[in-house]
Amino acid sequence: MDKQERPTCSVVGCDRPVRTSGFCNRHHLKWLKYGDPVGKRERHHGLSLRERMTLYTEIGPNCWEWTAARNPRGYGVIHDGERVQLAHRVAWLLEHGNLPASLSILHVCDNPRCVRPSHLFVGTRADNNADMMAKGRYRAGTNPPRGTSAWSAKLTEDDIRAIRASADRGVDLAARYGVTKSTITDIRKRRSWAHIE
Numbered sequence: 069m070d071k072q073e074r075p076t077c078s079v080v081g082c083d084r085p086v087r088t089s090g091f092c093n094r095h096h097l098k099w100l101k102y103g104d105p106v107g108k109r110e111r112h113h114g115l116s117l118r119e120r121m122t123l124y125t126e127i128g129p130n131c132w133e134w135t136a137a138r139n140p141r142g143y144g145v146i147h148d149g150e151r152v153q154l155a156h157r158v159a160w161l162l163e164h165g166n167l168p169a170s171l172s173i174l175h176v177c178d179n180p181r182c183v184r185p186s187h188l189f190v191g192t193r194a195d196n197n198a199d200m201m202a203k204g205r206y207r208a209g210t211n212p213p214r215g216t217s218a219w220s221a222k223l224t225e226d227d228i229r230a231i232r233a234s235a236d237r238g239v240d241l242a243a244r245y246g247v248t249k250s251t252i253t254d255i256r257k258r259r260s261w262a263h264i265e
Contacts, residue, residue: 078138090140105137132184142180159183228264
């Protein structure tokens, strides 16, 4: 992949390549340590959660877009004092109050960066999935169903039976089947492929 095509850190203004969680190495380490990808923000010390939400929100004519850190799926994130939360969920909570953890906050506008309370509504995971299907945002998984010839497992059911019946050393079986020794151990101890007799 060309260097210019590689995804970059989700922190605004950072051009470093993504390491994990949508952040470059530097911002990911700060996120782990401080719960904020830019680390301790002394200039924001003492600001309330509502003030920080306002600080990182760009109010437009339609959506109010989150300008600070985002997760790999593009949703804004903010540390609420205890843990990292989705910014649109925090926006809804600040506007409407408490919400059971089992409920989700959904977007009317389908813009993951949007934190405008009037663009947000409460729903269950099932509501979220139905909304996704209705709006054509569902992408089917890339793996074919189990049992088809295109399934991605290296080993077949016959291989599993042969491995369990074999008296050969695990390291020899691993080399023969092109898997790791721990895979052979897991098969023999029925930690994997347990459904095969």
